Every structure is written in C-alpha cells, then in structure tokens.
Amino acid sequence: MTETRVHVGGADPYDVVIGTGVLGELPGLLGERVRTVAVVHAEGLPEIARPVCGALEQAGYTVHALPVPDGEAAKEVGVLAGLWSRFAQLGMTRSDAVVGVGGGATTDLAGFAAASWLRGVKAVLVPTTLLGMVDAAVGGKTGINIPEGKNLVGAFHPPAGVLCDLATLVTMPHDDYISGLAEVIKAGFIADPVILDLVEADPEGAASPTGPHTRELVERAIRVKAEVVSADLKESGLREILNYGHTLAHAIEKAEDYRFRHGHAVAIGMVYAAELARLAGRLPQDVVDRHRKVISSVGLPVSYGADAWKELRATMTIDKKSRGATLRFVVLDAIAVPGRLEAPDEDLLAAAYQEVGR
Numbered sequence: 001m002t003e004t005r006v007h008v009g010g011a012d013p014y015d016v017v018i019g020t021g022v023l024g025e026l027p028g029l030l031g032e033r034v035r036t037v038a039v040v041h042a043e044g045l046p047e048i049a050r051p052v053c054g055a056l057e058q059a060g061y062t063v064h065a066l067p068v069p070d071g072e073a074a075k076e077v078g079v080l081a082g083l084w085s086r087f088a089q090l091g092m093t094r095s096d097a098v099v100g101v102g103g104g105a106t107t108d109l110a111g112f113a114a115a116s117w118l119r120g121v122k123a124v125l126v127p128t129t130l131l132g133m134v135d136a137a138v139g140g141k142t143g144i145n146i147p148e149g150k151n152l153v154g155a156f157h158p159p160a161g162v163l164c165d166l167a168t169l170v171t172m173p174h175d176d177y178i179s180g181l182a183e184v185i186k187a188g189f190i191a192d193p194v195i196l197d198l199v200e201a202d203p204e205g206a207a208s209p210t211g212p213h214t215r216e217l218v219e220r221a222i223r224v225k226a227e228v229v230s231a232d233l234k235e236s237g238l239r240e241i242l243n244y245g246h247t248l249a250h251a252i253e254k255a256e257d258y259r260f261r262h263g264h265a266v267a268i269g270m271v272y273a274a275e276l277a278r279l280a281g282r283l284p285q286d287v288v289d290r291h292r293k294v295i296s297s298v299g300l301p302v303s304y305g306a307d308a309w310k311e312l313r314a315t316m317t318i319d320k321k322s323r324g325a326t327l328r329f330v331v332l333d334a335i336a337v338p339g340r341l342e343a344p345d346e347d348l349l350a351a352a353y354q355e356v357g358r
C-alpha cells in the first residue's frame with residue numbers, strides 16, 4: 001500500500017489521504033478528543049459503510065450509522081432535518097463528530113449537517129466517488145439544494161480530514177465515474193494542462209477506475225483544488241476558478257430537477273464558457289475545439305436542448321458569482337489562464353448558447 005498526503009492549508013489545515021486500503025488512517029484524522037461518531041452514509045453503500053464503522057469501533061469510538069438516500073436526493077432540507085433529530089436523540093455534543101461516507105451529494109449533506117449542528121462539530125469525509133475525491137470532499141463547501149436552485153443553502157465548513165480509498169472506485173457505475181472525470185478535466189483547463197494531456201493520450205483509461213493513470217489524475221486534480229482553497233477558502237476571488245462551467249451547469253441541473261449528473265452538466269457548461277470567451281474575443285477557436293474533443297472523448301456531453309435557453313438564462317441570474325443583477329462568468333484567456341467575464345451582454349450569452357444548444 002502506498003499513500004499520498006495532500007496538505008490543505010489556511011486557517012483550519014487538514015490532510016487528504018489518498019491510497020488503496022487506507023481505512024486504518026481514519027482514527028488519526030478524527031483525533032482522540034472525539035467520542036461518538038455519526039457515520040452519515042449513502043444507504044446503497046452498506047459494503048463500504050460497514051468497514052468504516054468497524055474501523056472506528058475498533059479504535060474505541062461509539063459509532064452510529066445513519067443511512068441517507070443515495071445521490072442528489074440526500075441534499076434536501078427534509079433529509080438534513082432528519083439528521084438533526086437523530087443527532088439530538090444520540091445526544092451528540094461538540095466533542096463528537098460526523099463522518100460522511102459516499103459521493104459528493106452525501107459528503108455535501110454530511111458536511112452541512114456537521115456545520116449546522118451545535119453551530120459546528122468536526123467532520124471527516126470519506127468520498128467514495130471520483131467526483132467526491134477530486135472535488136466535493138476537499139475545500140469545505142457544504143450544502144443542500146432547494147427547488148429554487150442548486151447549493152443555495154450551505155456553509156463553508158472545512159473537514160478535519162479526507163480519506164480517499166481508491167479501492168472504492170471500482171464499483172462505481174460508469175456514468176457516475178465519467179461525471180467525476182468532468183471535474184478532473186475542469187482542473188486541467190483551469191490550472192494543470194498535464195491532466196488534459198493524460199486524458200487525450202488515453203481517453204478509455206481515463207474513463208476507468210483501473211486505468212494506468214487513475215491515481216495520477218486523482219492526485220493532480222486534488223492538488224489543484226487544495227492549492228486554490230488553501231489560498232481562498234471563502235471564495236473572495238481565486239476560488240471562483242473552481243466554478244468554471246458551473247454557471248450554466250447549475251441551471252441545467254435545476255431544469256432537470258436535479259436528476260442530471262453534476263459532472264455531465266459541468267461538461268456542457270465548460271463548452272458554453274469556452275464559446276463565450278471565444279465570442280468575446282478572448283479565446284482562440286482551437287482551444288474551444290480542444291474542449292469539445294477532450295470532453296466528448298470520455299463520453300461526456302457537449303450540448304443541451306436548443307429550446308432550453310430561456311429557462312436556463314433566467315436561472316443563471318441566481319448564480320453565487322452574480323453581484324446584484326450582474327452576471328459574472330469564469331472564462332479562460334488561455335489554457336490554465338482563468339479570468340472573469342463581467343456583465344456580458346444578452347446577445348453574447350444567447351449566441352454562445354446557440355453553439356451548445358442542439
């Protein structure tokens with residue numbers, strides 16, 4: 001077993017442990033002060049949750065397994081309220097902790113439950129999807145959806161540690177795996193072009209949890225995320241680059257009632273952002289072409305319904321990067337040179353969508 005640790009700095013530093021068979025590291029991430037641990041896990045993952053609970057029990061913690069609905073259905077206020085009630089029944093105090101086990105939806109919920117219980121208890125996250133490892137579990141963004149929009153309720157609550165056991169990835173459904181690959185590719189476009197080279201050299205391998213470069217892709221994407229959130233936890237500037245492709249993506253997810261995979265929406269959103277930058281005279285055509293090529297090479301979508309523009313445009317106004325009625329996009333001026341496009345005019349927004357709407 002080999003293990004890599006990525007340090008996330010800032011006010012609340014913590015480690016991201018990456019390896020195969022690294023469950024034994026979990027107690028070390030939780031620390032000795034913790035007594036009771038609520039393991040919030042996706043209900044469809046008992047085979048993954050059981051050994052997590054076992055490792056914690058063996059280390060002497062009192063453990064309560066709290067299953068929640070799989071996937072995006074977990075990020076609902078009713079599910080969150082159910083967790084608060086369970087925490088109360090279990091008598092969870094500030095010396096106790098939440099361990100989130102599952103994909104990004106589960107860790108977003110578990111993290112927010114930890115952030116909001118008693119105004120904040122310790123959270124350790126055990127992401128079990130590619131997306132969870134390379135993005136959702138790192139960086140402290142937690143939250144839930146409401147009918148009005150994606151992730152509109154939440155808190156910045158950095159975990160005390162993150163444990164990425166690459167062995168868990170092998171049971172992932174292919175479509176969920178490539179959804180995570182969209183965020184890996186995003187890290188490539190905004191900061192680490194080697195990621196793009198690796199995906200282009202072997203798209204099939206990149207789209208598999210047992211590909212020759214899986215670990216390198218995971219580590220590179222985590223390093224991008226760790227560097228950015230270490231410098232700007234609360235998204236006052238730099239962190240916005242992690243939102244590349246997300247303005248349109250979140251509107252698509254809402255339009256689909258959150259039944260459209262996040263990474264698939266981000267894939268389309270990145271092509272849209274690239275088209276916007278091209279039409280604004282900031283990005284050459286060949287970089288836009290590279291977006292379509294690398295994204296579609298791994299089976300991710302690059303277009304969305306032509307008729308959806310009006311609805312998507314209305315939703316985009318509520319994006320967290322907006323300032324008042326002013327829309328703000330993360331765009332590229334070149335690969336690994338992210339910038340912002342402020343208050344683009346309506347014709348530009350619609351023209352870019354025409355390149356994506358099919």
Ligand SMILES: NC(=O)c1ccc[n+]([C@@H]2O[C@H](COP(=O)([O-])OP(=O)(O)OC[C@H]3O[C@@H](n4cnc5c(N)ncnc54)[C@H](O)[C@@H]3O)[C@@H](O)[C@H]2O)c1
Binds near residue numbers: 048104180
């Ligand atoms: N907080 C952040 O910074 C951040 C970053 C990116 C994405 N997100 C959020 O993450 C969510 C998407 O996460 P996701 O792509 O992990 O999807 P997900 O959490 O919805 O999981 C997808 C499905 O895979 C199942 N699953 C999880 N691990 C598995 C495994 N090892 N084997 C088999 N099945 C498994 C889940 O139970 C679920 O049914 C979205 O809500 C998105 O908004 C958050």
Ligand SMILES: O=C(O)C(=O)C[C@@H](O)[C@H](O)[C@H](O)COP(=O)(O)O
Binds near residue numbers: 135141150235243246
């Ligand atoms: O960590 C960030 O910052 C991101 O923007 C990462 C995104 O991939 C992620 O989907 C995030 O949840 C989006 O955040 P939001 O603030 O736009 O809801």
Ligand SMILES: [Zn+2]
Binds near residue numbers: 135183246262266
């Ligand atoms: Zn995302």
